[in-house]
Amino acid sequence: MKLRMVIADEKDDLDRALKIRSEVFVKEQGVPSHLDHDADDDTSIHLLAYADKELIGTGRLTWVPHSGWQxxxxxxxxxxxxxxxxxxxxxxxxxxxxxxxxxxxxxxPHKHLQPFYEKLGYRLMNGEVIRIQNLELVIMEKHLN
Ligand SMILES: CC(C)(COP(=O)(O)OP(=O)(O)OC[C@H]1O[C@@H](n2cnc3c(N)ncnc32)[C@H](O)[C@@H]1OP(=O)(O)O)[C@@H](O)C(=O)NCCC(=O)NCCS
Structure with a gap:
């Protein structure tokens, strides 16, 4: 299996990322699609992960004014x-x-994923738990250098 990470550079790429997110967040986790596909999609850098030719994952990076890169x-x-x-x-x-x-x-991230992100070097910014519909989120950060 050959793994590749590709930065989205055409409109179809965002559609492909949204398909994965729809499968994972909307269908699997029950997140309303309007919360998943938001206005930040237009300004974000989207990453697509491929195993051979199959799209298997995604993620995005967004500049948030006054807060930084998310x-x-x-x-x-x-x-x-x-x-x-x-x-x-x-x-x-x-x-x-x-x-x-x-x-x-x-x-x-989801509160239950805090240990996953800690493993990758992220730390809680404060103890605040944000509740959006049935989701419980925490805020974490990582210093890169
Ligand atoms: C969260 C998610 C992205 C992790 O992706 P993944 O490819 O399974 O994770 P990895 O295999 O890269 O795991 C990296 C490390 O974290 C650990 N890990 C994975 N999921 C974990 C979890 N839920 N809790 C704690 N640790 C976890 C792995 O064991 C691994 O540890 P190791 O390096 O010691 O072996 C994936 O489970 C997912 O897509 N979940 C549904 C969508 C979601 O909730 N996304 C997060 C939005 S905030």
Missing amino acids: LARIAVIKPYRGLGIGRMIIENLEAIALSKKANRVFLR
């Missing part, structure tokens, strides 16, 4: 989880942020 929508389709793909997506997004002269990135 990672979001990290998703790997079920059959490919636990193989290091999520880590690769995050590390690639961090490398893109570094290339933009970022020294820090942040994200708002």
